[in-house]
Amino acid sequence: MQTAIPATTPVAQEASLPLRFKIRKLNFFYGPKQALYDIDLDVPTNRVTALIGPSGCGKSTFLRNLNRMQETIRDTRLEGEILLDGQNILALDVVKLRKRVGMVFQRPNPFPKSIFDNVAYGLRINGYKGSLSDLVEKSLRRAALWDEVKDKLSHSAYALSGGQQQRLCIARALAVDPEVLLLDEPCSALDPVTTAKIEELLFQLKDSCTMVIVTHNMQQAARASDFTAFLLDGRLIERSVTSELFTTPKDPRTEAYITGRFG
Amino acid sequence: MSIRTIWRKSLNVVMLSLTGACAAVTVSVLLFILGYLAWDGASSVNWDFFTQLPKPVGDVGGGMANAIVGSGKLLLLASLVGMPIGLLAGVYLAEFGGKTFPFIVRYTTDLLNGVPSIVIGIFAYAVVVVPMKHFSTLAGGFALGVMMIPIAVRSTEEFLRAVPTNLREGAMALGASKWKTVATVIVPAAFQGILTGLLLDVARVAGETAPLLFTAFGNRFWSPGWNQPIASLPVMIYTYAISPYEDWHRQAWAAGLVLLALVLVINVVSRVVMARRAAFLRG
Numbered sequence: 001m002q003t004a005i006p007a008t009t010p011v012a013q014e015a016s017l018p019l020r021f022k023i024r025k026l027n028f029f030y031g032p033k034q035a036l037y038d039i040d041l042d043v044p045t046n047r048v049t050a051l052i053g054p055s056g057c058g059k060s061t062f063l064r065n066l067n068r069m070q071e072t073i074r075d076t077r078l079e080g081e082i083l084l085d086g087q088n089i090l091a092l093d094v095v096k097l098r099k100r101v102g103m104v105f106q107r108p109n110p111f112p113k114s115i116f117d118n119v120a121y122g123l124r125i126n127g128y129k130g131s132l133s134d135l136v137e138k139s140l141r142r143a144a145l146w147d148e149v150k151d152k153l154s155h156s157a158y159a160l161s162g163g164q165q166q167r168l169c170i171a172r173a174l175a176v177d178p179e180v181l182l183l184d185e186p187c188s189a190l191d192p193v194t195t196a197k198i199e200e201l202l203f204q205l206k207d208s209c210t211m212v213i214v215t216h217n218m219q220q221a222a223r224a225s226d227f228t229a230f231l232l233d234g235r236l237i238e239r240s241v242t243s244e245l246f247t248t249p250k251d252p253r254t255e256a257y258i259t260g261r262f263g
Numbered sequence: 264m265s266i267r268t269i270w271r272k273s274l275n276v277v278m279l280s281l282t283g284a285c286a287a288v289t290v291s292v293l294l295f296i297l298g299y300l301a302w303d304g305a306s307s308v309n310w311d312f313f314t315q316l317p318k319p320v321g322d323v324g325g326g327m328a329n330a331i332v333g334s335g336k337l338l339l340l341a342s343l344v345g346m347p348i349g350l351l352a353g354v355y356l357a358e359f360g361g362k363t364f365p366f367i368v369r370y371t372t373d374l375l376n377g378v379p380s381i382v383i384g385i386f387a388y389a390v391v392v393v394p395m396k397h398f399s400t401l402a403g404g405f406a407l408g409v410m411m412i413p414i415a416v417r418s419t420e421e422f423l424r425a426v427p428t429n430l431r432e433g434a435m436a437l438g439a440s441k442w443k444t445v446a447t448v449i450v451p452a453a454f455q456g457i458l459t460g461l462l463l464d465v466a467r468v469a470g471e472t473a474p475l476l477f478t479a480f481g482n483r484f485w486s487p488g489w490n491q492p493i494a495s496l497p498v499m500i501y502t503y504a505i506s507p508y509e510d511w512h513r514q515a516w517a518a519g520l521v522l523l524a525l526v527l528v529i530n531v532v533s534r535v536v537m538a539r540r541a542a543f544l545r546g
Contacts, residue, residue, distance in 0.1 A: 072435060095438045103436040109429040112452045112544055122437040125447060158544045169433070176437065 017044040020180055020210040021066065026080035028061060028070070028234075035061050039080075039236045041229055043180075048202060048211045050225035050242065052218055054262065058234040059214040063182050066212065067101040068094050084180075099126060101180040102173035107189050108165035110157035110172070115149050118157045118168055122176040135175060143171035144201050163194030170201065174209075181205070183213040187220065199224045218258055222246050230254045300523060304516035312517050317483050317499075323510045327518055329485050330494040333400075334522075336486075337479060337495055338465055340404025341411055345468075346461055348408075349415020353457075356416065357423035358445050369417075376413035383409055384474030392478055398492040403479025407468045414467065418460030422453040455540040459533040466529040470522055472497035496522045 021043035028036035036058050043049050051059040064070045065078060068089060082089045089097055099122075110118050119136045128135070136153070140146040145167040149160070157168055166186060173181060183202075187195040202211060202224055215221050221228050222242060229239035230251075238245065238254045249255045256262060311326045318325030352372075356365050387406035392398055426449050434444040450457070475481075479493045481502065486493035496518050503515035 067436060069432065069436060072432070095440060098436055098438040105429060105432065105436075107429060109427075109433040111430060111433065111448055121434070121447070125437070125439050125443055156544050172433075172437065 017047065019043060020045040020085065021212075022081075022083040022086075023066075024081040024083070026062070026065070026078070026082065028058075028065060028079075029077040030073075031075045034234065036065075036234045039231075041236060041239060043210060043212055044227065045210050046206060046208070047226040048206055048213060048224060049227045049229065050221035051212065051214045051229050051231060052216070052221050052257075053231035054257065055216065057231045059231050060184050061234075062231065063184055063212060063214050064103075066180070066182055067098050067103055069103065099176050100178055101182060102176065102178035103182045103184065104166070104169050104173055104186045106185040108162060108169050110160075110165050110168050113157065114154045115157050115160070115168060116153040119171050119175050122172060126176060139171040139175040140168075142174050142205065143167045144197065144204075145171055163190050163197065166190060166194070166198065167201070170198075174205075178209065180210045180212065183211060185214055185216060188216065195220070218246075230257060232257070297523070300516060300520045303513070304518075304520035307513040307517035308520060312514070312521075316485070317494075321508070325514075327494070327496065327499055327514065327521075329482060330496045330499040330518065331521070333479070333482070333486060333494040334469065334496045334525075336400055336489075336493060337403045337407055337475070338469055340400065340489070341407035341468055342461075342465060344405060344408025345411025345415055345464065349412045349464075350419050350457065350461070352412070352416045353419025353423065354445060354450065356420045358441070358449065372413045372416050375409075376417075379473075380410060380471050381473035381476075384476060384478055387474060387478045395490075397490075398478060398480035400479060400486060400489045400491065400493040403475050403493060403495070404489075406474035406478045407471060410468050410471060410474065411464050414464045415461055418464070419453075419457050422456035422460065423449060425456070426452045455537050459537055462529050462533040462536075466526045469525060469529075470497055472501055476501075 019042050021041070023039060023041040023043070026036055026039040026041075027034065039062065051063065053059050061070065066082060066089075070076050070078065071094070078090070084092070084097070084101070089101075111121060113121070116133075116136055119139050120132045123132055123135055137146060137150075140149060145164060148164060149155075149168075152159075157165065160168060166189075170181075170186075187198055190198070199220065202213070205211065213221075213225065225242045227239065228242045228245045230237045230245065230249075230253075232253055238249060238251045240250070245254065246258055249258060311324065312328075313326060313331065314328050315324070315326035316329055317327065352368065356368060360368075384406055387402050387409065391402035391405050395402070430448055430452060431444055434448045435441070439447065475495050475498050479495055479498070481498050482492045482494045500515045500518045500522070503511040503518070506512070
């Protein structure tokens with residue numbers, strides 16, 4: 001089992017990577033209070049982009065805008081552009097958007113249903129007509145959970161451990177085959193061993209899925225991502241190839257954060 | 264020991280005794296009722312009671328078969344009226360709506376809950392009996408249904424609110440619309456609680472007498488269909504208990520025992536439902 005997963009994109013190739021998300025001049029407000037200021041960010045396709053920053057800097061707020069989950073909160077306002085493959089996501093049907101852009105939350109949130117029904121949920125509500133059990137198996141394999149649950153698919157999802165529940169949530173999100181997976185501190189409620197398993201999982205998924213991961217754990221960002229963006233007080237301070245950001249940061253605030261002078 | 268200490272210790276003992284005594288009184292009231300009913304009613308609960316119609320006034324014997332079936336029909340009708348309205352209104356309050364309208368709904372629901380049952384009976388009389396020009400099962404079922412609504416609304420709302428928000432987010436992040444999330448995740452998650460609330464609601468209206476007095480009225484025979492007056496256990500108890508006949512008094516006790524047993528069975532069933540679901544969730 002690998003314990004350290006190096007970021008792998010060579011610098012020279014970065015400029016030519018296709019972009020899944022282009023975010024331009026993103027401003028976000030909770031009522032009168034502004035939470036995000038003028039954020040411009042590129043998210044390359046089939047790579048892992050990490051968002052780091054101190055608590056309250058707006059990382060989760062930013063992430064949740066990418067699949068329009070912030071709309072579920074009252075009295076919020078979004079200004080600016082978020083383009084998914086060139087299309088403004090506000091112009092897309094939100095249900096279709098969320099099929100393409102899935103999300104895994106900080107605390108595992110399986111439904112009070114069986115393991116099978118959890119994974120099949122997205123398929124069922126989207127009217128998938130084919131063989132559910134094949135797709136459920138495929139998703140559970142992609143989430144590295146199949147071997148542990150294949151004999152108890154009809155058991156309650158709540159019977160699983162925390163790490164297994166989180167992998168179940170990943171399988172559930174993967175079942176609808178999203179192009180993007182947003183992960184909001186997915187390992188913060190888990191122990192180091194399980195965290196390593198999930199990081200390895202992300203590494204394997206990268207080829208078929210663009211990922212944006214919010215983490216307060218800098219070592220995790222350094223281990224698991226290709227690109228890292230540093231946010232502070234709602235502003236994007238710096239964004240580069242992960243290895244560069246952590247070894248030669250350009251902004252003094254980035255350096256202060258990653259060396260632990262605050263955060 | 265100082266005076267303060269003596270005072271403090273005595274106060275402790277007095278309060279403990281007082282609160283303990285009140286708790287004991289509460290329990291003993293229930294035990295007293297059960298005991299009385301069992302003592303006076305058990306001997307009269309026999310096969311005849313469940314299968315025979317009431318005998319003519321003055322004759323000994325007969326049973327309350329029509330009242331048992333009647334209560335069943337009335338409760339069925341009441342559930343058809345009260346449960347859907349209560350359930351959906353509860354869903355609305357918990358999941359949709361802003362500030363003003365839900366506030367008004369909750370307030371009026373609580374007011375409706377406090378309306379005396381006989382007033383609900385008068386309401387049903389005016390709305391159903393007068394236009395139809397006769398008493399009927401429909402009128403009785405309607406009255407009981409109206410009584411079921413407030414509890415169904417509030418209990419559904421409570422159980423839906425108890426479902427954690429992250430389940431809603433999980434479903435919406437998979438592309439479920441608000442309504443689909445509610446119907447396929449939230450309501451099923453709260454289902455056992457909601458079902459228990461509804462069952463207990465039925466148990467509560469099972470014993471209501473006043474609204475039936477001038478809606479279902481009563482019937483000494485079978486009541487086919489839904490258009491005729493119908494007998495019910497509570498009204499039978501009332502009629503028999505104030506009569507001068509010893510035999511009828513016995514039967515009234517028996518009816519009381521049967522009614523209580525019905526309520527008890529509903530309570531037990533709802534606990535079983537809750538327990539089985541909890542067991543499934545624990546894995």
